[in-house]
Structures are given as structure tokens and as C-alpha cells.
Amino acid sequence: MSLPKRIIRVGSPYEGGKFKLELFLPDDYPMVAPKVRFLTKIYHPNIDRLGRICLDVLKANWSPALQVRTILLSIQALLSSPNPDDPLANEVAEDWKNDEQNAIKTAKQWTETYAV
Structure with a gap:
């Protein structure tokens, strides 16, 4: 399964x-x-080096009424709005907090290197 390019917000790294x-x-x-x-x-900051995702709907806020589509939309939102205050990747979160522009630049570089 993959996230289609079109669902990731314009301007996101x-x-x-x-x-x-x-x-x-x-x-x-x-x-x-x-x-x-x-x-x-x-x-x-919310995805660790093993690919695990820190996302409430995958843990405490899960409901049987939620669908796979809802999960993908939540992941899309996470990509659009990283939350370094609730990190899974602590080092990345620290980078995000200390120098957000550099962290965004690194995220863009990784996207170009690994996701194209």
C-alpha cells in the first residue's frame, strides 16, 4: 500500500x-x-526509523467504526502537520524544535532520496 502523491498537502516537505x-x-x-x-x-518526528507511527487513532483513540480510509487520512494529516511535542523519533523532534527550517529541508531531502 502507498500514499498517493496527490494526497500530500502542497508545501509539505x-x-x-x-x-x-x-x-x-x-x-x-x-x-x-x-x-x-x-x-x-x-x-x-512522529515516525521512527522502523517506520512505526505515533498516531492516536492507531492506539488509544481507535474505534471499530473507523475505516482504513480514515487511518490513511489521519496519516496524511500527520504528514502535513508534524507534531514534535509528541514524538516517536526524539532526535528528529529535537531538530524540528531547535531549527524547524533545517528539519524541513532534511525532510525534503529524504523525500527526494527515498520516496521518488
Whole structure:
């Protein structure tokens, strides 16, 4: 599964990238949230080096009423608005807090290198 280029907000450092994701539906889905991770390397404070995603709808705010489409839209929103105050990748979050412009530049470089 991959996020189509067109869903990533214009002006985002991830714009133009094609990111592959792994989606695993556990046996007790939809009562339990699916497992989703990035296979494409990405520089983002809420996504760690293993591709795991810090996203509330994949954890505490999961509801059986949510659909895979909702999860993808939430990931899209996360790419548009990184949250360094709730990090999964602490070093990236520190970079984002200390020098946001440089962190955005690095995210663009990684997108060009790994997601094109």
C-alpha cells in the first residue's frame, strides 16, 4: 500500500513523495486497531526509523467504526502537520524544535532520496 502523491498537502516537505506503507489487519480487527508502518524511509518526528507511527487513532483513540480510509487520512494529516511535542523519533523532534527550517529541508531531502 502507498500514499498517493496527490494526497500530500502542497508545501509539505513530503510533497511529491510516494511512500509505501505496510498494513496488517489482526485477527480481531475491527475490534483492535490495524498495525501500520512506513516501509519508505522518512524524516518525521512522529515516525521512527522502523517506520512505526505515533498516531492516536492507531492506539488509544481507535474505534471499530473507523475505516482504513480514515487511518490513511489521519496519516496524511500527520504528514502535513508534524507534531514534535509528541514524538516517536526524539532526535528528529529535537531538530524540528531547535531549527524547524533545517528539519524541513532534511525532510525534503529524504523525500527526494527515498520516496521518488
